[in-house]
Amino acid sequence: MNVLIVGAxxxxxxxxxxxxxxxxxxxxxxxxxxxxxxxxxxNLILFKGDVLNEKQVAKSMKNQEVVILTFGAPLNKxxxxxxxxxxxxxxxxxxxxxxxxxxxxLICMTAIGAGDSKGHGRFIFRNVVEPLLLxxxxxxxxxxxxxxxxxxxxEWVIVRPTELNDDESQEIRIIKNLDREKEPxxxxxxxxxxxxxxxxxxxxxxxxxxxxxN
Numbered sequence: 282m283n284v285l286i287v288g289a290x291x292x293x294x295x296x297x298x299x300x301x302x303x304x305x306x307x308x309x310x311x312x313x314x315x316x317x318x319x320x321x322x323x324n325l326i327l328f329k330g331d332v333l334n335e336k337q338v339a340k341s342m343k344n345q346e347v348v349i350l351t352f353g354a355p356l357n358k359x360x361x362x363x364x365x366x367x368x369x370x371x372x373x374x375x376x377x378x379x380x381x382x383x384x385x386x387l388i389c390m391t392a393i394g395a396g397d398s399k400g401h402g403r404f405i406f407r408n409v410v411e412p413l414l415l416x417x418x419x420x421x422x423x424x425x426x427x428x429x430x431x432x433x434x435x436e437w438v439i440v441r442p443t444e445l446n447d448d449e450s451q452e453i454r455i456i457k458n459l460d461r462e463k464e465p466x467x468x469x470x471x472x473x474x475x476x477x478x479x480x481x482x483x484x485x486x487x488x489x490x491x492x493x494x495n
Contacts, residue, residue: 284481285309285345285384287332287375288352290317293390293445296474297351298325304478311341312352332371339378347386347481348379351474354418364417368425376432386436388480389429390473393443393465395422398492401459403466406444426490438480439490442473448495450475456492465494 284301288294289310295318301308307324315327330337332352342348350372354365372389379387393402394411399419401407411419429437443465450471456462476493480486 282346282481283307283309283344285311285341285348287311287338287341287348287350287371290314291351291353292447292470293442293473293477294351295320296471297349297477298474300475300478301349301481304481306478306481309341309345311338332374333367335374335378338374339381342375342378342382342384345382345384347388348375348384349388349390349477349481350375351390351477353392354421356414356418360418361414362417364420366421366424368421369428372425372428376428376434379434385434386481387429387432387434388438388440388477389425390440390442390477391422391426392419393441393492394419395441396426396490398441398459399423401464401492402443403464436484436487438484438486438488440473440477440480441490441492443468443492443494445470445473447471451495454494455486456494457486457489459492465492468493468495 284306290312302322309326311328315329328341354360354367444467446467448469453472
């Protein structure tokens with residue numbers, strides 16, 4: 282399938298590229314710094330662009346069948362003290378262009394701490410990291426999720442990875458209801474990319490929000 286990965290230059294984005302190519306997809310890697318992608322493959326197309334640039338997003342969307350979002354606002358002084366709008370506005374632009382080109386399938390990565398996952402995770406995350414450092418970023422993530430849920434797309438799924446690490450790939454635990462399961466801990470970035478690619482063709486979680494952990 283033709284797969285557009287928006288935010289492809291980040292760590293998770295690059296893992297997503299690797300697994301998408303492994304599965305035989307034709308991948309368009311969209312990002313502001315595509316020169317960071319050193320992987321070479323006949324089915325990999327690099328597209329330098331900004332998710333807030335409507336013309337660039339529209340151009341990258343041509344002939345696509347699935348869109349995977351892996352971008353997010355950086356943690357810095359500005360995002361600690363004020364709510365960014367990158368995820369909300371960027372996702373809105375992507376969805377508008379999906380409507381125009383008639384692309385139906387969206388896989389949207391957000392994060393633990395968004396929506397009703399606020400206050401969950403490991404003790405230090407839910408009591409220190411999230412409230413002190415990530416609160417404003419998670420507001421943007423929550424707004425991003427609402428944009429997806431309120432869209433008219435035929436096929437969408439929201440994926441919230443828990444705290445990230447660079448461990449080797451492990452079994453992935455998928456949580457649909459945090460109140461009924463053991464608290465999530467951490468997940469390998471590689472496993473996030475692998476799961477996002479699995480969802481290109483596996484649609485059992487469509488129109489739902491899932492949290493993933495090892």
